[in-house]
Amino acid sequence: MxxxxxxxxxxxxGILASTGSATAHEAPPARDLAVSETPxxxxxxxxxxxxxxxxxxxxxxxxxxxxxxxxIAFIYTTCADACPLLTQRMVLARTxxxxxxxxxxxxxxxxxxxxxxxxxxxxxxxxxxxxAASDRWRxxxxxxxxxxxxxxxxxxxxxxxxxxxxxxxxxxxxFDGQGRVREIYSLAFFNDRQAYLDIRALLAEAx
Amino acid sequence: xxxxxxxxxxLIAVLAGGAVFxxxxxxxxxxxxxxxxxxxxxxxxxxxxxxxxxxxxxxxVASATYGSILQRIEVDSSGNEAHHMGYTDDRSKxxxxxxxxxxxxxxxxxxxxxxPTLIKTLHNVPALTGLTGPHTPYAIPxxxxxxxxxxxxxxxxxxxxxxxxxxxxxxxxxATNHPYETVIKPEFNRMITSGWVSQNTFxxxxxxWDPKDFSDTLLVWDLKARKIIQTLKGDPIPLAARWxxxxxxxxxxxISSAGNSIWMFRMRKDGTFAYKRVAETGSGCGPADxxxxxxxxxxxxxxxxxxxIQAWDISTPDAPRLHDTVQGMVQANMMHLTxxxxxxxxxxxxxxxxxxxxxxFVRLIYVGPDGRMKLDPQFAIDxxxxxxxxxxxxxxxxx
Numbered sequence: 035m036x037x038x039x040x041x042x043x044x045x046x047x048g049i050l051a052s053t054g055s056a057t058a059h060e061a062p063p064a065r066d067l068a069v070s071e072t073p074x075x076x077x078x079x080x081x082x083x084x085x086x087x088x089x090x091x092x093x094x095x096x097x098x099x100x101x102x103x104x105x106i107a108f109i110y111t112t113c114a115d116a117c118p119l120l121t122q123r124m125v126l127a128r129t130x131x132x133x134x135x136x137x138x139x140x141x142x143x144x145x146x147x148x149x150x151x152x153x154x155x156x157x158x159x160x161x162x163x164x165x166a167a168s169d170r171w172r173x174x175x176x177x178x179x180x181x182x183x184x185x186x187x188x189x190x191x192x193x194x195x196x197x198x199x200x201x202x203x204x205x206x207x208x209f210d211g212q213g214r215v216r217e218i219y220s221l222a223f224f225n226d227r228q229a230y231l232d233i234r235a236l237l238a239e240a241x
Numbered sequence: 242x243x244x245x246x247x248x249x250x251x252l253i254a255v256l257a258g259g260a261v262f263x264x265x266x267x268x269x270x271x272x273x274x275x276x277x278x279x280x281x282x283x284x285x286x287x288x289x290x291x292x293x294x295x296x297x298x299x300x301x302v303a304s305a306t307y308g309s310i311l312q313r314i315e316v317d318s319s320g321n322e323a324h325h326m327g328y329t330d331d332r333s334k335x336x337x338x339x340x341x342x343x344x345x346x347x348x349x350x351x352x353x354x355x356x357p358t359l360i361k362t363l364h365n366v367p368a369l370t371g372l373t374g375p376h377t378p379y380a381i382p383x384x385x386x387x388x389x390x391x392x393x394x395x396x397x398x399x400x401x402x403x404x405x406x407x408x409x410x411x412x413x414x415x416a417t418n419h420p421y422e423t424v425i426k427p428e429f430n431r432m433i434t435s436g437w438v439s440q441n442t443f444x445x446x447x448x449x450w451d452p453k454d455f456s457d458t459l460l461v462w463d464l465k466a467r468k469i470i471q472t473l474k475g476d477p478i479p480l481a482a483r484w485x486x487x488x489x490x491x492x493x494x495x496i497s498s499a500g501n502s503i504w505m506f507r508m509r510k511d512g513t514f515a516y517k518r519v520a521e522t523g524s525g526c527g528p529a530d531x532x533x534x535x536x537x538x539x540x541x542x543x544x545x546x547x548x549x550i551q552a553w554d555i556s557t558p559d560a561p562r563l564h565d566t567v568q569g570m571v572q573a574n575m576m577h578l579t580x581x582x583x584x585x586x587x588x589x590x591x592x593x594x595x596x597x598x599x600x601x602f603v604r605l606i607y608v609g610p611d612g613r614m615k616l617d618p619q620f621a622i623d624x625x626x627x628x629x630x631x632x633x634x635x636x637x638x639x640x
Contacts (some may be wrong), residue, residue, distance in 0.1 A: 067512045068430050070465035076412040078384070079405055152548070189406065191333065191351070203272075203331040205382050218383035220270050220330065223427035228465065 059080040073235055075216040082187035084172040086145065089158035090187045094143065094172050097213060103140045103236045104209040105200065105229065108190050110148035110200055111160040116221055121164050126226035128171065131233060139237055142171040143178050149181035166217045210236045264576050265535050266483060268380040269427060270330045274580050277302070280355055280545060281577075281586065281603075282348075284337050285313075285624070287321040288599065288631035292316055293323035293337070293339065294620030295348060295357055296629075298603070300586075300639065308620050310629055312428035314357050316346050322444070322593060325636045329385065329406040334360075335638060336378035336385050340592065341444055343373045345387065347408055354640050361408045364564050367393050369410045370402040374440030379423040384411060388420035391439035396454075401434070401467075414467045418456035424484040424493060425464060429508060432462040435482040435495050444606065447595055452477070454500060459506060461514050473516035476500025481531035483540070485558075492558060494519070496528035496542060503528075503540070503553065520561040522551060529574045529591060534582040539564065539612050543573040545591055550606060552614055567606055567614045572598045577637040583608050590633035603634055 058172040067173075081104075096104070107124060109117040115230035124142055131137045144161070144228035152175050175181060185192065193201040206224060210218040217232050264273040283296040297312040307345030328335055333351035345363040352358065367373045383406055389399040399420050403411040418436035425432045436456025438441070455478050461471040476497030481560030484493035492507040503520040522528050527546030533539070540553040540561065548571040554564040572589040580586075585606040590596050601624035605617040624630035 068428055069428050070463050073465040074467045076403065220382040229406050231486055
């Protein structure tokens with residue numbers, strides 16, 4: 035296993051260790067209580083449009099994805115903790131969609147918050163570790179000014195820490211087929227089954 | 242090897258449950274402050290004429306201006322009845338609510354944390370939401386949920402108003418009582434709102450309060466569906482509610498102001514809740530606020546009428562035991578406990594219609610490893626007279 039892989043594994047265990055667990059007298063309820071089968075997905079706002087490049091250099095314009103449900107997340111490839119966990123949870127959500135035959139109607143977009151360093155090649159390598167890159171899941175970067183405008187439009191501020199890591203809100207956004215934001219997720223509580231149910235609800239809404 | 246790593250990560254992700262460190266008494270979605278506080282933001286209203294304002298207080302213990310008010314950020318209107326505040330999930334903004342005019346004020350605290358800036362005022366909240374009397378702004382991802390006490394005319398049941406962090410209205414969610422505070426446990430997709438009275442009631446003198454208007458219920462919601470799924474009936478005016486911070490904790494507590502009691506809600510395995518009274522705060526207490534220690538070991542209750550702070554040992558959750566008290570805190574009201582559970586800040590104005598003493602202050606209580614409390618004799622900001630008053634200090638946030 036490469037060094038980076040061990041780092042990710044250690045980071046994931048670190049995240050898990052820090053989250054604690056139910057005490058002996060607090061047996062948690064069944065897992066499916068954590069989700070709602072009938073989510074209310076109010077229209078939050080119109081999704082700001084953007085055009086960025088994927089790992090093959092192709093332009094991905096958000097507004098060209100109308101008619102499909104889109105899930106976007108913000109990551110950077112040298113992130114040692116949250117980003118790998120976020121990406122893995124999106125893998126789980128995609129697995130559910132694939133099993134339900136719904137993958138063809140959804141698109142995942144992972145946008146870098148570190149355009150100065152995340153080249154198309156770096157993103158391609160990152161995506162490969164999760165077997166994520168496909169026409170249904172694009173990893174996006176671009177000219178730094180252009181990427182930063184997208185980050186600003188989504189409130190995804192960034193702060194670089196002295197050690198080089200990047201602090202950012204790390205939210206995920208779910209859009210319906212009309213290009214409207216219908217849900218915003220926190221990475222900390224992103225539930226892949228709930229995300230699947232939300233996507234399924236939006237697809238059912240579209241008919 | 243890559244496949245093995247992916248499988249391991251998948252297993253970890255499945256087991257993770259999504260829990261994080263939550264900062265005591267704030268929404269679990271808010272990025273937690275994990276270092277000693279440098280500044281306090283205090284939502285303040287004038288004791289007589291004038292505009293409501295955000296006090297910026299130096300709470301950096303090493304600072305030469307420790308314990309002094311560095312700035313007053315005034316809003317551009319008066320008569321608002323400044324009350325509670327809440328951070329956005331990314332801690333970049335503070336939403337400050339006003340009970341009387343229903344205005345909502347949004348301050349930028351990210352650009353320069355020592356110099357907040359008022360960046361937006363929502364003037365037409367009742368027209369937008371169909372609700373009045375905003376009490377607590379509570380963060381969810383990218384949005385704020387505001388507990389609103391009553392309907393558009395200041396009476397009747399209220400609800401929750403949902404906005405984007407920047408102040409765009411999203412939706413209103415009707416309630417069956419007068420919502421006061423909100424607590425969410427994301428692991429279980431459950432939200433609980435507590436209750437109090439309508440705007441018309443709390444903006445009138447207590448002698449005119451009709452007990453028929455007192456909420457006596459907590460509401461349990463399916464968070465994702467924004468739907469009430471259970472009503473828990475208890476003592477009247479169930480104010481502050483707190484869900485225990487441990488990941489997957491299935492219980493929490495609230496205080497009843499009119500009942501002088503502490504209640505416990507506990508989620509069963511089927512997702513429904515049991516609800517029972519677990520302690521009496523004593524006749525004449527008038528509980529006003531409830532705080533919890535970061536390890537879920539203690540609860541703190543402010544007794545508004547008796548001027549007392551109570552620390553309750555909840556190591557046996559179903560049987561809280563009074564552990565310690567601090568006396569002499571006249572009109573004790575809002576508290577704020579730091580991330581490490583060691584410093585408890587206290588203010589003493591509730592609402593202009595029920596305050597009974599003009600001796601307004603901010604004080605500090607230290608909490609030792611044994612949970613015993615000690616009042617700091619040095620940290621005492623006097624809001625009863627110039628230069629800082631007369632003004633009524635209410636809700637506090639730290640940065």
